[in-house]
Amino acid sequence: MAEDTIAFVFPAFISDHRDDPSHGVLGFSKVFQAYLSRAADSVDKELLSFHPESNPMLQDELRNQYISYIYGCSCAGILMKSGVKPAMTAGYSMGIYASLYTAGSISFETGLLFIQKAYEAIRKVLPHGQYGMGGVIGLSEKDIRDIAGQHNLNLMIVNRNSDYSFTVAGNSFHINVFLLKAREEGALHARSLGVTVPYHTNLLSEAAIKLSETVYTAEVRAPEIPIISALSQNLIINAERARMEVVNNIHNPFNWLATQVQMFSSGIRLFTECGPSQALRKNSKFIPGAGKFVNWNTLIRDNVTT
Amino acid sequence: MAKITESTRNEVREIVFAFFAEECEADKSQITDNTNIIKDLDGDSLMFLELIEIFKKKYNLDIELKTIGKYAVKHPVDTIGQLIEMQMLIIEHENRLLELDK
Numbered sequence: 001m002a003e004d005t006i007a008f009v010f011p012a013f014i015s016d017h018r019d020d021p022s023h024g025v026l027g028f029s030k031v032f033q034a035y036l037s038r039a040a041d042s043v044d045k046e047l048l049s050f051h052p053e054s055n056p057m058l059q060d061e062l063r064n065q066y067i068s069y070i071y072g073c074s075c076a077g078i079l080m081k082s083g084v085k086p087a088m089t090a091g092y093s094m095g096i097y098a099s100l101y102t103a104g105s106i107s108f109e110t111g112l113l114f115i116q117k118a119y120e121a122i123r124k125v126l127p128h129g130q131y132g133m134g135g136v137i138g139l140s141e142k143d144i145r146d147i148a149g150q151h152n153l154n155l156m157i158v159n160r161n162s163d164y165s166f167t168v169a170g171n172s173f174h175i176n177v178f179l180l181k182a183r184e185e186g187a188l189h190a191r192s193l194g195v196t197v198p199y200h201t202n203l204l205s206e207a208a209i210k211l212s213e214t215v216y217t218a219e220v221r222a223p224e225i226p227i228i229s230a231l232s233q234n235l236i237i238n239a240e241r242a243r244m245e246v247v248n249n250i251h252n253p254f255n256w257l258a259t260q261v262q263m264f265s266s267g268i269r270l271f272t273e274c275g276p277s278q279a280l281r282k283n284s285k286f287i288p289g290a291g292k293f294v295n296w297n298t299l300i301r302d303n304v305t306t
Numbered sequence: 307m308a309k310i311t312e313s314t315r316n317e318v319r320e321i322v323f324a325f326f327a328e329e330c331e332a333d334k335s336q337i338t339d340n341t342n343i344i345k346d347l348d349g350d351s352l353m354f355l356e357l358i359e360i361f362k363k364k365y366n367l368d369i370e371l372k373t374i375g376k377y378a379v380k381h382p383v384d385t386i387g388q389l390i391e392m393q394m395l396i397i398e399h400e401n402r403l404l405e406l407d408k
Contacts (some may be wrong), residue, residue: 135352138371164355166370183379187370189351282352286359 006299007268008079008086008102009260010072010095011275013064013195020052020276021297022071025078032074035108039070043112052276061195062119065094068275069111072098075274075296082300088268090228090259092280093159093199098250102274104224105242113218114211114246121210122197122250131198132172133158134179138188145167147181156254156262157198162286169198204251212247230254233262257285260290272296310398318393321360322386322392323402329353339387354383361393369400 022028040048041068050067057063065249072095076086080102091099099113106114136144140158144166148155155170155178168178175192182190198204220239227236227246231254243300260271271293273280281293308314327334330347343349358374361367374396383389395403 137355138375143372183375186370186375186379188355188371188375188378282350285352285356 004267005267006077006084006086007088007090007263007271008099008274009271009280010076010089010091010098010102011068011273011277011280012093012095013092014055014058014068014071014276015194015279019278021295022075022276023299024094025297028074028078031078032070035070035074035077038108039066039112041282042109043116047219061197062115065115065119068094068111069098069101069115071276072268072274073101073108073111076102076115079272079274079296079299084299086225088226088228088263088266089128089223090230092230092256092265093250093254095275096230096245098274099227100220100223100242100246102225103227105221105227105236105239107219113214113230117214118207118211118246118250119197121207122204124210124239125206126197126203129196130172131170131196133167133169133193133195133198134173134175134182134191135165135167135193136179136182136187136190138186139166139182140164140215141166143185144182147178147185151177151181153178156198156201156253158198160257162257165286167193167200169201170194171198200249200251200253202251207245208251212243215243215246228259228263228266230256230259233258256280257287260284260287264290268293272299308398308400310394314397316360316392318334318397319390322357322390322393325357325360326353326386329356334386337386339385339390341386342384343386343389344384354389357389358396361397365397367397367400369396370402373401373403377407380407 024150036047036050058067089099089103097114100106101108101111144157153174155168155174157166158169159167168175172214179190179192220242223236223242229236231248231252236245269291271291273293274296284290284293323334323337326332326337326347331350332347341347383392399406
C-alpha cells in the first residue's frame with residue numbers, strides 16, 4: 001500500500017449511519033466507547049448514552065459535532081494503529097477538529113473544548129432559530145447568485161463541493177425561500193441542512209473573536225502530518241496557523257472542491273472518509289481527476305492481508 | 307434532435323440497470339421498471355446527477371442540468387422505468403426538453 005499517497009478527510013456532521021463502514025471492524029466499538037467516555041468526562045456526561053442504532057442525540061447540533069469528532073478520531077486511530085498512515089489530513093467544515101487531532105496538533109480533549117467553546121460563543125451572539133444552511137445540487141454559482149439577487153435574499157455561498165453543488169447559509173427565512181426558488185429554477189436537490197447556525201458566514205465574526213480567547217490559550221502544537229486548509233488550500237505547518245484555522249473556520253467560507261483538487265495536485269491519490277456516511281466519497285465523483293475514495297474499513301482489511 | 311432507435315433504448319436501459327446495481331449494491335436481476343429508486347434502492351439526487359453526466363458524455367448532449375431539474379419538477383421520477391423514459395427524452399430533445407410541455 002502506498003502510504004504516502006493517502007489522505008484522511010473528516011466530515012462535519014453525522015447525518016446518516018446506513019452505510020457505516022465501522023460495522024464488522026474488529027475493535028472499533030471499544031475504541032469509540034473509550035473516546036466517548038473521555039468526552040463524557042470532559043464536556044458532556046450525556047454522551048455516554050449515545051448508541052449508533054438509536055441516535056436522537058444526533059438531532060442536537062452540539063452533540064452531533066461531538067459524536068462526529070469522536071467517530072473521526074476513533075476511525076483515524078484504528079487506521080493508524082493498523083499501519084495506515086495518512087500523508088495529509090483535511091477537515092470538511094467542522095471536521096477540522098478531528099483533522100487537527102489526527103495530525104497531532106491538539107489533544108483529544110482540546111478538540112472537544114474547541115467544539116464546545118465555538119458553539120457557546122455562537123449561541124451568545126446569534127439568536128436561536130433565526131438562521132440556517134442549505135445544500136443545492138444542479139445549479140451553477142451564477143444561478144444561485146441570480147436567484148438571491150432577484151428575490152433580495154440575504155444569504156451567502158459558504159462552500160463549493162463541485163461545479164454544481166453548493167452550500168448556502170444565512171437567515172433561515174431567506175434560506176427557505178431560496179431553496180423553494182432553487183427547486184423552481186431547476187435544482188435537482190435543494191434542502192435545508194437542518195442546522196440553526198450559519199456556519200462559515202461573517203455573521204459569526206464576533207463569535208470567532210470570543211472563540212479565539214480559548215484557542216490562543218490552549219495547547220496547540222505544529223502538526224506532525226500535513227493538514228490542508230479547506231479555507232485557503234494552504235498547508236497548515238505550525239501551531240500559529242493551526243490556531244488561525246480554528247478561529248477563521250467559524251466565520252469564513254471554504255471550498256471543498258479546491259481543497260480536494262489541491263490535495264490531488266500535492267500527490268494524494270487515495271482518500272478515505274473518516275466518518276460513518278459516504279457524503280464526501282459520493283461528492284468526489286463530481287470532481288474530475290481528484291483521486292479515488294475507498295472505505296476506511298477496506299483499508300484496514302487490505303493492510304492486514306498484505 | 308436525436309432519433310431514438312431500439313438500440314439506443316436498449317443501451318440506455320442497460321446503463322441505468324447496471325448503474326443502480328453497482329451504486330446501490332443491488333442484485334441487477336431484482337431491479338425492474340417498477341423499482342422505486344429511493345424506497346427500494348436507497349438512491350439519491352447525487353446518483354441522478356451522476357447518471358445524467360454519464361449520458362451527457364456518452365451521447366455528447368447539449369443540455370443544462372437546470373433544464374432537467376425544471377422538467378423533473380413537473381414530471382417527477384420515482385421508478386427506474388420513469389427514469390429511463392426521462393433519459394430517452396433528454397437524449398432526444400436535449401435543451402429543448404421543456405418545449406415538450408408547451
